[in-house]
Amino acid sequence: MSATRLFSVFRQELRFQVTRPLFWIFLLLLALMAWGLSTGGVRIQAGDSDVGGQKSFITSEFAMSFILSILGGLFYTFFVAVAAGMAIVRDDELKVGEVLHSTPLRPAEYVWGKYLAVLATFLGLAFVQALLHAFFNHVVPNADAADFRGPFTLPNYLRPAFFFLVPQLVFASGVFFALGERFRRPILTFSVPVLAIIVWVTFLLSWSPSWLDPRINHALMWIEPSGFRWLNETWLKVDRGVLLYNTGSVGFDGTYLLTRLAFCFAGLGLVALSTLHFRRASRGARPSAKHVAEGERMLASGASGATEVAREGVRKVRSLESFGMVVSRRGFFRNLWSVARFELKSIKGQAGLYLFIPLIILQSVQNGYLRVGAFDTPLLLTSGTYAVGTMNSLTLMVCLLLLFYIVESLLREEASGAAPVVHATPVESSAFLFGKALANSFVGVLILLVTFVAGAVIMLVQKKVAVEVGPFLIVWGLLLLPTFLVWSAFVIATYSIVRNRYTTYAIGVGVFLVFAFLQFRGKVNWVSNWDLWGVVTWTDFGALQPNGSALLLNRLLYLALTGLFVAIAVRFFPRRELDRARVLDRIRPRSVFVTVLRMSPFWVPVLALGIVLGGKVHASFQSKAAENRERDYWRKNILTWLDAPQPYLAGVDLDLTLDPDASAFSVAGSFDLFHDGEAPLERFALSIGDHFQDVTWTLNGSDFEADDRARLVVFPLDPPLAPGDTVEVGFAYHGEYPPGFTKNGGGMGEFILPCGVVLTCFSNSFLPTVGFDESRGVDPEKPNEARVYPKDFYVGKTEPAFGSQRPFPVRTKITGPDRFDYHAVGVKLSDTSEEGQRTVVWETDEPVNFFNVVAGEWDVWEGEGTELYHLPTHVYNLEEMGSALDAARKYYSEWFYPYPWAELRVNEFPGIASYAQGFPSNITFSESIGFLTRSTDEVRAAFLVTAHESAHQWWGNLxxxxxxxxxxxxxxxxxxxxxxxxxxxxxxxxxxxxxxxxxxxxxxxxxxxxxxxxxxxxxxxxxxxxxxxxxxxxxxxxxxxxxxxxxxxxxxxxxxxxxxxxxxxxxxxxxxxxxxxxxxxxxxxxxxxxxxxxxxxVVPEFVFSDVTKEEIDGRFIVRGTVENKGTGDVTLAVAALRGERPGTDEPGVRLGSATSSSPSDEAAMVTRFVEEGADERDGEGADESRSEKEAKEPFLEARTWVQIGEGESASFEIECEFDPEKVVADPDAKVLQLLRESAVATL
Missing domain, CATH: 1.10.390.10 (Neutral Protease Domain 2)
Structure with a gap:
């Protein structure tokens, strides 16, 4: 290898890299990022959030490590991939390879020269980026970031760049350089890094649910190339305090350093393999001995015979007719099919397809299957939730894949040199373009099909939920496929206009980035949400409610836009070379007007549908106008009514009529309001909903004209209400809830819909509320500081956090379609049906502090004084939830207070929102909580959420x-x-x-x-x-x-x-x-x-050191030291263990009762053999046979106790009658601590 030739290639490639637009675009992007991040908008979430509190610096080593590791995976990956992957492909496209390889230049010199130039370019950019951050943080600092800026220290910028960016750059450049050299296909260069970034962001970066095995978590830390996961899991996930983050240095453990070296060696190793492959490819295929011998015989026979044969053939072939050729005009569909068939053959031969599809399916399944609900509990996979849960992933990845495949498909004729011939054929441009789009759409359809199969397999493995095709046809067929169509048409139209691969890529990726930013800022609504990102909600109760009409109009709008893009593509597709002299003629007003007029059949439907949909969005309850009305409520009343004395509810009587199919309701009722203040009450106020219509009031039975102050209704009292007196307020009105659809998809907490009804007294969904609501109409972008309470605020009478001052009786009459069951708090007094309408009357058997109304089409599971009302198909967790509900009523009554109400119900409601609320006797659960919770061997998730919510009958009600x-x-x-x-x-x-x-x-x-x-x-x-x-x-x-x-x-x-x-x-x-x-x-x-x-x-954190095991006369002595790196002074159990504590699949074993965790003698030691017996318990599986337990290795334990304070260490010694495998701190989970998984020492 010649250093001179190597350096010549390096210099030439380096000059090209630093002068190409890609370099300057990336440098500008880095500068903008450094400037934007100098505001402190992205920083480690530590420090005191109060005004004037200590904040985490954006200039610390931890902050720069956080930023650079993110940017390394997010931005460097793509730009490095393009530069490295196209280094050799570009020479192939320019046809300079033949010239280069005729020189003394060797393959190794060529390959390494190009690679090192690309690597040097981005290493230089990494260094410049560090300096840019220092420049914007310290030389021209942002005045608004003064609280987030620390002193300048150069290593704070250089160390993170070296330890996080350099390994990432060496690895990424090597991988993508090898990919480009091996396959020589630009589509791989652009699409693989995009898919890699998506997998990195959504999976490798921070996916770490509580049930994830620590060994898997550590493995993911090692294989994640940017280093962010290691940084997050090691230093950031558990908050270490702002002092460490602001002044400390990142401590790199040996494993991290070894994995970074491994990434560097992997990247360089792939380049070395590329050198070998390039050398073989440059020499061409080596002919076999048989082919060599045949060639020699042909040469020996001479050229004269071949020449005579050729001449004889020319004499015989005198016309095209002798070939049997026929000239005829083919139809549109035959042309379309010919183009599509050829494109399909080309696509099937691309190796990238077999890489992309598994990655896309993996990501989609991960997003659909690994969802969690309340308390981080995993959820069962159903057809509808899986179809909706995978929509975002499929949209992003398939659309980007289509972007790259369609552009390369449109360039195929030009790259092969066949464009002049193909474009001169009588094939219509529409057939040509639509055939290509159809073939590339096959990729999307194939991905959907395989993703469906993967989801079906998961559901079959779960053995609970049946696979349904209907939800996939609705979600993917009616909602997702139009997204693919409009995107494909947009890409083709864009290329037809700009006629450049890189510009089309930039515009396509830019569209995604712009809309992602707009989504993040909340600036997208149903009109502009072309990809339906994050807006679709699914419920097994009724599919796509509450936004079905908005989804229909949105899809019609973008199907019409697809037609417009197709028309633009056909109009501008470059079948001829552009005549630049006629450009000015074409952009003259008359020419433009004529063109626009001719295309009016395509843009008029888009405009009409956009106006209709936009008008409905503007009239919706989440529109800007509605927000302004809420702001008026707050601004007009905050100073007058914030601390004004108010009466509280002493009784409620309601007559509620529901029409779920129209989302309509009407109310006639009354509140009894009790005044318990010390002075007479001259006036009071009720807040009402913006959707209440034709409101009428009565006061003590007489008609009353109240003062409406922006939906805060004021009632002056003459004479004033004396302390201890009660006033009756009557009301009647009607309305719709929700009034229209949401602004940009999503669900809502309360609703009246064909799929179900959920209404509560906490909001103005269907009832007035007493007093001024200080949280209503607050500008979310300008939050106020929290109220500071005096230390003795609780002395004397303390107001309730929610609900009424004292419990009160409630009577609720509900009328609606007879297909529904209607539930309210208390007991049912009557239930009648007439002419398709059902009327139910509920009355509290014990007073309550708040109440609700819920309706649905349910089946019922009955327990011991308990009931579960559920969707008929949601039977998966009934036994586990029912056992929790029965146990809660029984044991909470024994432990805390006898349950006072006659019934304890749980009502399932549509998963338009995901929450549960424990109203007295009438609990509501979203279908995604409990009913669709996926219990595992590690935790009984359905039992967990039911037990927690049932406890609110005591804690929050009583x-x-x-x-x-x-x-x-x-x-x-x-x-x-x-x-x-x-x-x-x-x-x-x-x-x-x-x-x-x-x-x-x-x-x-x-x-x-x-x-x-x-x-x-x-x-x-x-x-x-x-x-x-x-x-x-x-x-x-x-x-x-x-x-x-x-x-x-x-x-x-x-x-x-x-x-x-x-x-x-x-x-x-x-x-x-x-x-x-x-x-x-x-x-x-x-x-x-x-x-x-x-x-x-306080919160302790324990670590072991110097732990040893010694065998003496058949007994084992374990010695060591435990240190409390956290805070607090605790009595800690330290146990030596052998075997694994029986899990949830062995519930007959009780481990905690044999020994007290609060010993009187800290030096006491105990050995426990689990197989010697088990306590009596009530859970399933208590009758596990003795033979099954004997078949398992026994769980053995010996322990001692130590008293340990903040920063202290304590020595321990444990004598065991068995050979222990490990030592753990707090084996029975009796002391709250940080990083419990680290408080283990293996022997």
């Missing part, structure tokens, strides 16, 4: 939490705690531990260290408050329960419910603590626990 910090934790945290208890009681330790681990992991992944406040200060206003409320709240209640002991804890909880049930003082955490302390066996330990876990922010 005990209505107070308004203020710590209030909602009394509802949601206690519901999680109750679920822990129910898992433990019904299924045993294994399931309870698994649930605890899941919510513990959720807390670790979603907490924000610097924004997290003590439990008593959490009000839901900060990032991370949700996981603190649910997950940490449930865990802390569980730990306190364990500290106090079950007996004392349950007595305290019963006292707490009795104290606050029906009270006008609503509790927060301080009230809970005060009640529980009265029942604490050890008040000192109780106070220490409460001070640490309720009034401070």
């Amino acid at each position: 005990v209505l939490p107070g308004k203020g910090p710590g209030g909602n934790i009394v509802s949601e945290g206690m519901a999680h705690f109750s679920t822990i208890l129910l898992f433990d009681r019904v299924y045993g330790d294994a399931d309870r531990i698994e649930f605890c681990k899941r919510i513990e992991e959720s807390y670790g992944d979603n907490r924000q260290v610097d924004s997290e406040r003590p439990l008593v200060e959490v009000d839901g206003s900060r990032p991370g408050d949700t996981t603190v409320t649910y997950d940490k709240g449930g865990w802390v209640f569980w730990m306190l329960h364990d500290l106090m002991g079950p007996d004392s804890s349950l007595v305290g909880l019963q006292d707490f419910v009795r104290t606050y049930r029906g009270s006008d003082d609503h509790p927060v955490l301080q009230d809970y603590v005060a009640t529980m302390r009265r029942h604490a066996p050890d008040p000192v330990a109780f106070d220490a626990f409460v001070d640490q876990w309720f009034f401070h922010v």
Whole structure:
């Protein structure tokens, strides 16, 4: 290899790379990204979110590692692929290969010179990008990012570029250079990186559900080339605090460094293999000995004989007729089929097709199958949810694939040199273009077919849900295929106008990027949403509601637009060379007008449909006009009515008529309002919905003209309402809900639709609400800071967080079509049908704080005082949900307070929204929660969500939490705690531990260290408050329960419910603590626990070191040190284990009762042999036979306890009568901690 020739190739290629438009476009993009990111809009989500709080810097090494690893996978991949993949292909297209290979230049010099030039170009760009970030962050800083900017440190920019970008660039350039050299097809160069980026973004980047095996997660970290997954899983996923992120350096472990070296070697190795392949290809195919001998014989025979034969042939062939040739004009469809058949043959021979289809199917199945619902629980796959769940992936990937295939198809004749001949044939341009489009559409149809088969296989493997073809025909046939048609026509029209491959690619990709940005900004509606991105909702109750009419108009609009694009393509398709002299003639106003007029049959339908659809969007309840009316409500009333005293509900009487087919309702009813203030009440207000029509009011039975202040209706009272008095407000009106369809797809929380009805008293969906709603009409882009409460805000009477001040009776009369069942809170008094209309009357048997109405076409599962109303086909989880509902009613009644209502119902509603609400006696579940939850061996998901929501009958109904910090934790945290208890009681330790681990992991992944406040200060206003409320709240209640002991804890909880049930003082955490302390066996330990876990922010994190195992006389001694890298002072169980703790498939084994987790002697040691017995439990499988258990390897354990504080280490020694395999911290899940999977030492 000659260094001179190598450098000559390198220099020539480098000059080309740095002068081509691609280089400068990418450099401009990097500069724009550096400038845009200098605003602080994209940064590590850590720090204090309050005004003036410490924020995470955008100038730290962690921040730059975060940014550069993302940009490396997102942008560098594509531009490197184009530059490297086309390096040799470009020379082939320019026909310079023959000249180059006639010189002394060797293949290795040629290949390595080109590759190194491409690599050097992008390594230089990476260095420039680091400097650009430094320039925009420090030299010309953005004034709005002052809180996010730290001091300048050059290594903060260079180290991330070296450790994240360099390995990515070496690997990507090597892969795509080898791909281009091997196949020599531009389509692979453009399409493979796009598909790789999609898989990277949606799968490799951050896909990590709580149930994912840690070994798989680590494997994904190793094979992800940008390094972002490793960075996220190691440093970012569990918030380490803003101080570390702002001032620390990224610590690279040995595994990461080895994998980066492996990526570099892989990239260079592929280039070396490309050198060998290029050398063989340059020499041409080596002839066989047989062919050589035959050629020699032909040469020996001489040329004279061949010449004479040729002359004789010319003499014999005197006319075309002798060939049997006939000249005739073929029809349109024969021409179309000929073109399509030829294109299909060409497509089938392309290797890329067999790479793209598996990737697309993998991505689609991943998006459709690996969906999760409430509490990160996996969902069952149904035909409808799978078809809708794969729409976005199929749209993006198939459209990009069509972009590349169609453009290369249109260029095929030109690249092969056959364009002058083909374009001179009498084949119509429409047949020519449509034939190509038809052949390329076969690719999309094939992908849909195989994706359908993959989904069907998954459903068959699940063995629960039957495969239905109908949903696929509706979603893919009627909604997705028009997207492919309009996109194909757009690509052909674009190429016909611009006549350039790269410009067409740029426009096509640009369209996706622009619409992605507009979608992100919420600027897209039904008129502009050509690809239906994220707008389709599916429910087994009724397909595509509530936006069926919008979907129909949208698809008609874009089918009409397809016709327009086809007409444009036929008009401008370049069958002749462009006569530039006539360009000015063609763009003269008269010529343009004539052309537009001639094409009016194509653009007039587009314009008409667009106007109709746009008008409906403008009139919808989510339009800009509707938003302005909501803003008027807030602006007009906020200062006057925010803290104005209001009465509260003391009784409700409703007569509700429903017409689900028309989304219509009418209401006649009354509210009894009670005034409990200290001074007479001179006026009060009710908020009403914007869709209420012909509203009339009565006050104490007399007609009344109220003052409507932008839908806040004011009632002046003369004389004023005295304290302790009640006023009756009557109302009557009608309306539609929803009034029209949504602005841009999606679902809604409450609705009246042909598929079902869900209405609640929390909103103005069908009823007035008392007082001014401070959250209604708030500008989401200008949120206010959260209210600061005084420390003693809970002293005295505390208002409820939701619902009424005191429970009240409700009577509900519902009339509607007799195909529906109608449910409300309480018990059913009557149920009659007449002339197709059904009338049902419900009345509360015990007062309630809030209420709802729900209707559907259901079957019913009946338990012990419980009922599950479900879609007749949704029978998959009835037994598991029913057992949870029965157990909840039984055990929650024993533990907390007797259930006061006669019935406990769960009603399934259409999955237009995904939530559950625990109204008294009348719980509502979306079909995607519980009914379509997919239980696994690791967790009983259907049991989980049912147990949690059932707990709200006690925590949120009987005990209505107070308004203020710590209030909602009394509802949601206690519901999680109750679920822990129910898992433990019904299924045993294994399931309870698994649930605890899941919510513990959720807390670790979603907490924000610097924004997290003590439990008593959490009000839901900060990032991370949700996981603190649910997950940490449930865990802390569980730990306190364990500290106090079950007996004392349950007595305290019963006292707490009795104290606050029906009270006008609503509790927060301080009230809970005060009640529980009265029942604490050890008040000192109780106070220490409460001070640490309720009034401070602590969470331990344990790691082992120096763990050894020694055998002495047949016994094993395990020694080591455990360190608390986190915070908090806890008593920790350390256990040596052999075997695996029996899982949910062995529910007959109870592991936690043999030994207390609160030992009196910290040095105590215990050995437990699971096979010696099991506690009695109520879950299924309790009768597992002794022979089945004996067939399994026993689970053996020995343990000790250590007291360990923040930053402390403790030595331990465990004596075992068995050979242990590992040591774990907290084997019974009794101590909340971070990174539990790391608190293990293998022996």
